[in-house]
Amino acid sequence: MMESVLILGAKSDIGKALAREYARHGYDLILAARDAGTALRDFASDLRIRSQRNVILRSLDILSVEAHEDFYFSLGKRPAGVICVIGYMGDQTAASKDFREFKRITDTNYTAVACFLNVVANDFQRRRKGFIIGISSVAGDRGRKKNYIYGASKAALSAYLSGLRARLYPHGVHVMTVKPGFVKTRMTMAIKLPPILTATPEDAARQIYTAQKKDKDVIYVKGRWRLIMGIIRLIPERIFKAYCNF
Ligand SMILES: NC(=O)c1ccc[n+]([C@@H]2O[C@H](COP(=O)([O-])OP(=O)(O)OC[C@H]3O[C@@H](n4cnc5c(N)ncnc54)[C@H](OP(=O)(O)O)[C@@H]3O)[C@@H](O)[C@H]2O)c1
Numbered sequence: 299m300m301e302s303v304l305i306l307g308a309k310s311d312i313g314k315a316l317a318r319e320y321a322r323h324g325y326d327l328i329l330a331a332r333d334a335g336t337a338l339r340d341f342a343s344d345l346r347i348r349s350q351r352n353v354i355l356r357s358l359d360i361l362s363v364e365a366h367e368d369f370y371f372s373l374g375k376r377p378a379g380v381i382c383v384i385g386y387m388g389d390q391t392a393a394s395k396d397f398r399e400f401k402r403i404t405d406t407n408y409t410a411v412a413c414f415l416n417v418v419a420n421d422f423q424r425r426r427k428g429f430i431i432g433i434s435s436v437a438g439d440r441g442r443k444k445n446y447i448y449g450a451s452k453a454a455l456s457a458y459l460s461g462l463r464a465r466l467y468p469h470g471v472h473v474m475t476v477k478p479g480f481v482k483t484r485m486t487m488a489i490k491l492p493p494i495l496t497a498t499p500e501d502a503a504r505q506i507y508t509a510q511k512k513d514k515d516v517i518y519v520k521g522r523w524r525l526i527m528g529i530i531r532l533i534p535e536r537i538f539k540a541y542c543n544f
Pocket of ligand 1: 307308309310311312313331332333358359360361383384385386387406433434435436477478479480481482483484485486
């Protein structure tokens with residue numbers, strides 16, 4: 299039997315592109331989404347036919363943290379890798395007034411994802427193999443006034459993945475952090491994105507697959523975002539707070 303990859307947030311455009319990419323390279327897939335059975339049925343049938351790979355659907359709401367262990371250990375054969383694509387931009391204005399929206403952003407991007415990855419990490423460490431990919435964001439590299447609540451949750455995820463990478467490295471388990479800049483997806487469809495800084499989900503999936511095979515630690519999609527965020531991080535707070543209105 300072939301090795302499989304578990305994709306959390308498989309209904310997202312990036313999740314679907316990753317599913318196609320890993321299937322193209324011979325992996326079986328376990329696709330998880332909140333309503334996997336209905337939402338992903340047609341996508342999975344199409345993928346099975348095109349790739350001749352085994353594609354299994356599983357439902358998971360990442361916020362149901364008590365269900366994580368049961369979900370993971372009921373998968374049968376454990377996956378060779380886990381990719382978490384789950385994310386929630388939310389409404390910052392609402393979140394700054396309503397703790398429920400604040401908590402939903404924080405939990406969806408960080409707390410619940412980290413709880414799930416704790417389960418995976420312990421299993422992979424025991425088995426001394428596997429890879430974990432977390433989709434974070436350039437928004438986590440510096441808090442900006444327009445999306446600092448989402449950004450803070452992604453910063454927490456990036457810090458978590460960095461520590462997890464160091465913990466699992468001696469056990470032969472690889473952890474990769476992905477920081478997309480702009481990707482043309484459902485999440486960003488209402489925003490006018492500059493083409494030169496914007497990737498398609500397919501570009502993102504190709505870059506992620508290639509980087510994972512090379513055991514990269516942190517990647518930016520597109521690569522030029524590394525330079526941009528390096529410069530943005532260097533701007534002194536005094537200037538950033540007064541002039542950087544983005
Ligand atoms: N697009 C960009 O420009 C961009 C930039 C930087 C980082 N990212 C990150 O890239 C990842 C994919 O984003 P995307 O652009 O493809 O947006 P998206 O389509 O909104 O994807 C987000 C995914 O998260 C899932 N999700 C949200 N809450 C969940 C929950 N409680 N339980 C399980 N799944 C949940 C959504 O599930 P449903 O399908 O059920 O709603 C959706 O599949 C996210 O982590 C995002 O933060 C995107």
